[in-house]
Amino acid sequence: MASFSESFQGWDKYVENSKGQPPRDLLGRALQFVPGRGAAIDVGAGALNDTRFLLDEGFASVTALDSAPIAQDIADTLPADRFRYVISTFEAFDFPVAAYDLVNAQYALPYIHPDHFDTVFARISASLKPGGILTGQLFGNFDDWAGTPGMSFHTLAQARAVLSDLRPLEFEENDEPNSQTLSGKAKHWHYYDFIARR
Numbered sequence: 001m002a003s004f005s006e007s008f009q010g011w012d013k014y015v016e017n018s019k020g021q022p023p024r025d026l027l028g029r030a031l032q033f034v035p036g037r038g039a040a041i042d043v044g045a046g047a048l049n050d051t052r053f054l055l056d057e058g059f060a061s062v063t064a065l066d067s068a069p070i071a072q073d074i075a076d077t078l079p080a081d082r083f084r085y086v087i088s089t090f091e092a093f094d095f096p097v098a099a100y101d102l103v104n105a106q107y108a109l110p111y112i113h114p115d116h117f118d119t120v121f122a123r124i125s126a127s128l129k130p131g132g133i134l135t136g137q138l139f140g141n142f143d144d145w146a147g148t149p150g151m152s153f154h155t156l157a158q159a160r161a162v163l164s165d166l167r168p169l170e171f172e173e174n175d176e177p178n179s180q181t182l183s184g185k186a187k188h189w190h191y192y193d194f195i196a197r198r
Helices: 011-018 025-033 049-056 117-126 156-162
Strands: 039-043 061-066 083-087 100-105 128-140 167-180 186-197
Touching: 025 100, 025 128, 025 167, 025 186, 039 049, 049 061, 049 100, 117 128, 128 156, 128 167, 156 167, 156 186
Parallel strands: 039 061, 039 100, 061 083, 100 128
Antiparallel strands: 128 186, 167 186
C-alpha cells in the first residue's frame, strides 16, 4: 500500500510532470453536454492543461482555481480578457451562484477537507447555471490514499449520494490495483468518474 505522503512529491513536481499533457478524456466527453460556451471554472487547475483547452474550445471566460500559484508562468501566457487565475483553497473560494456553464474538477474534489466536503460541494453545485455540467472524480474507499488526513473518500453508495441533487449523465467506478501515479510510483487507484447536469 502506497500512502499519500510516500507517493506525492509536491504540487510543483506534479505541475512539472503534467505540464503540456492533453486535456482529460472525461472533460472532452463532458463538453458534448455543455449547453453553452459562456463561463467555465477549472477547479484544482494544476498545470492549466484543461484551462487552456477550455479557452481553445471558445469559452467566453475561464476561471482557474488552485490553492497555490504553481503554474503562474503558464497563466501569464493566457488571454487576460478571458482568463482569471484565482489562488484560493476550495473551502475559502466564494463560488458564485448560477454562474457557470461548466465546472471542471478533475482529481480535485478529494482534496476538500471531509469536515467541509458537503458544504463546499453544495456551493460548487449551486454555482452551475440551470442545465450546466459538473465533471470530475471522487476517490473511493479502497484507494491506497484512503484515510489520508484532510482528504475525502467515498464508498460507492456515498458517491452516488453526493450527486443525488444533480442528474448523472455518466458515472463509472474505476478500481485499478496495479496502477501508478503520474510520477511512476505504484498505486491502487479507486475512484468514480462522473459527468452530471444541474
